[in-house]
Amino acid sequence: LVATKKGQAIRFSEEDARELGRTGQGVIGIRFKEGEDQVVGITLCSMPSILTVTENGFGKRTPIEDYRIQGRGGSGVINIKTEGRNGDVIGVRAVKDEQEIIVISSKGQTIRIPVNGISVIGRNTQGVTIIRLGENEKVASFAIVQKTEAQ
Secondary structure: OOEEEEOOOOOOOOOOHOOOOOOOOOOOOOOOOOOOOOOOOOOOOOOHHHHHHHHOOOOEEEEEEHHEEEEOOOOOEEEEOOOOOOOOEEEEEEOOOOOOEEEOOOOOOEEEEEEEHHOOOOOOOOOOEOOOOOOOOOOOEEEEEOOOOOO
């Protein structure tokens, strides 16, 4: 699955991206729509859902089955709505319920939440609040971690 910062995503078979040498330029994964200029995530679809997080602290999980397999080089499908409150996508990851995510803001705020605490909803939606941000604050990054036992 390849995702863009403006909310598009394309899922294609791993065999469609042929193996190239060290000096190869690669192949087209997704064609950008007007105004899109950046791929923000490439993930293998080995887990039951895809987690998408936006710069304004919103996110969602979407079942992998909601992303139909297409040919490489298409424009993809809507992954998340980025207009209005959400802002641009900062990343996508394949996740499972047993994991947690750590979200870090541009001002150093860090939270750790269970993946199963994030709603599973359809592709063409805005998502739910993952982290509450202050004024002029954005999500800087997030990472998937394994749950740890409380001591």
